Amino acid sequence: MRYKLRTGSFAWAVHRLTGIALTLYIFLHLYVLAxxxxxxxxxxxxxVMQSPLVKLSEAGLLALVIAHAFNGFRLTLLDLGMxxxxxxxxxxxxxxxxxxxxxxxxVIIAGVFP
Amino acid sequence: MKEAAGWxxxxxxxxxxxxxVLFHFFFMHFTGPEKxxxxxxxxxxxxxxWKTFDIIFLSSAIFHGFNGLWGLILxxxxxxxxxxxxxxxxxxxxxVLFATGIYIVML
Numbered sequence: 001m002r003y004k005l006r007t008g009s010f011a012w013a014v015h016r017l018t019g020i021a022l023t024l025y026i027f028l029h030l031y032v033l034a035x036x037x038x039x040x041x042x043x044x045x046x047x048v049m050q051s052p053l054v055k056l057s058e059a060g061l062l063a064l065v066i067a068h069a070f071n072g073f074r075l076t077l078l079d080l081g082m083x084x085x086x087x088x089x090x091x092x093x094x095x096x097x098x099x100x101x102x103x104x105x106x107v108i109i110a111g112v113f114p
Numbered sequence: 115m116k117e118a119a120g121w122x123x124x125x126x127x128x129x130x131x132x133x134x135v136l137f138h139f140f141f142m143h144f145t146g147p148e149k150x151x152x153x154x155x156x157x158x159x160x161x162x163x164w165k166t167f168d169i170i171f172l173s174s175a176i177f178h179g180f181n182g183l184w185g186l187i188l189x190x191x192x193x194x195x196x197x198x199x200x201x202x203x204x205x206x207x208x209x210v211l212f213a214t215g216i217y218i219v220m221l
Contacts, residue, residue, distance in 0.1 A: 023179030042152045069132045
């Protein structure tokens with residue numbers, strides 16, 4: 001049996017991959033937060049956080065979070081009894097809104113707006 | 115029954131994380147560095163409301179993430195030894211992360 005890549009199976013694969021990435025990200029997130037134990041450590045880690053590479057990753061992180069969260073919301077609606085015939089249009093609407101939020105958020109993170 | 119509870123909890127924590135993560139991004143990522151200085155962050159962390167939010171957010175994220183990985187292990191790992199080892203690794207990671215998070219929230 002072969003799987004065809006369609007909207008549902010694409011969403012399913014993206015949900016798994018982003019889920020794994022986001023769970024692993026918790027380690028990194030708490031590592032950064034652990035620097036809160038003294039002001040000097042916090043200052044040094046915040047300097048790293050301001051670098052362009054980290055900013056770019058932060059924008060990417062937002063896109064992963066939005067993709068996973070919006071798709072998860074769609075799955076929850078399906079579980080709650082949303083007609084399955086609607087799932088594709090809900091997917092593409094969520095995709096469009098999510099893309100706008102990710103791009104806008106990325107622009108904000110990049111510091112374009114003062 | 116156990117699986118059904120896991121499924122339900124995955125949904126509940128998921129909805130909470132969706133709301134929480136948007137809130138979190140507005141506060142922590144969409145602000146300039148001057149708004150998240152050491153003093154500001156420690157000040158905010160000292161509020162019991164923020165502590166409560168942070169602990170619920172932390173627990174939800176860890177449960178949701180590791181319950182998800184748990185499901186992937188059951189689905190993909192066929193060898194019993196490797197599966198058992200992975201499950202232990204998942205549990206230990208979740209506990210260590212939770213303890214680290216609580217330590218930070220209580221600073």
